[in-house]
Amino acid sequence: ELVSSRFSALDGSESRKSIFAEIAAYLGGAFIVISSIFLAATIWDDAPRVARVGSLALLSLLLLVTSHFLGSVNAMRLRLTSVLSLAAAFSATAAIAFSYESGNSAPWAPFTAGAIIALYSFIKYRHEILQIGAYGYLFITGFMILGELTTIEPEDSVAYPMYWVILASIWLYIAYMKMIDQTLAYLISAATFFIAIQFLFATDHRLVSYLIAIIATPALAYLFLIDRRWPLLFGAVVITTFTAGEFVAATLGGSLGALLGLLTAGLALITTSMLAIRKAQRS
Secondary structure, three states, X not given: OHHHHHHHHXXXXXXXXXXXXXXXXXXXXXXXXXXXXXXXXXXXXXXXXXXXXXXXXXXXXXXXXHHHHHOOOOHHHXXXXXXXXXXXXXXXXXXXXXXXXXXOOOOHHHHHHHHHHHHHHHHHHOOHHHHHHHHHXXXXXXXXXXXXXXXXXXXXXXXXXXXXXXXXXXXXXXXXXXXXXXXXXXXXXXXXXXXXXXXXXXXXXXXXXXXXXXXXXXHHHHHHHHOOOHHHHHHHHHHHHHHHHHHHHHHXXXXXXXXXXXXXXXXXXHHHHHHHHHHHHHO
């Protein structure tokens, strides 16, 4: 009776108050950011570099301390913590970007600092917002570091898309081990595989793109048989469809017979899939 009455008291008005409080917090933060940008724009160009870097670094530190002070007591605090942690990562990236002249080199140091903050926060709180932010930072930071180390243009090297393939494979594995939110992680991994394959094909590394597609598609399909998450099946279907179409266009010139064969194969796959789904539902 005590438990029931307690949950009854929490339901309704209290939950609505929490939602309104969270919306007010986001609106207040947006107003502060907008006003600060316009106020800083009037003196930003004339301010010395030390002042610009120091203000951004201090902002990053304050946001990080505030986010970790809020913690993850409940869902609302966890969302606020995630947003503030990403804002701290952005501020740190901007602070280091203003601190030195990179010239023509890739700005790997600012993105590395932001990636460290975002990844640390994600490891600590495991929220979906932080997962997207941390993965995005890792996606870009590795690209920047490879550009600094190799000094080779992305279209001339397979190292860049192969880094994406390795990153997607790691994310796929930790999602399979249920260490992070699986649906979102599977979607991110499948999208990264698709981007890497298309990048390889567009930069005339077609054999490598076909090889990655041949490996990634069965892996995603096999994981779907184990863990019925829709991004796995969706990724396998999209990668197969695009890769098969590109292979036909590149090798057979997009001839009518090859396209009709591809269409027939697609219809056969859909029919087989529908029959398998119906059989699984009946059983």
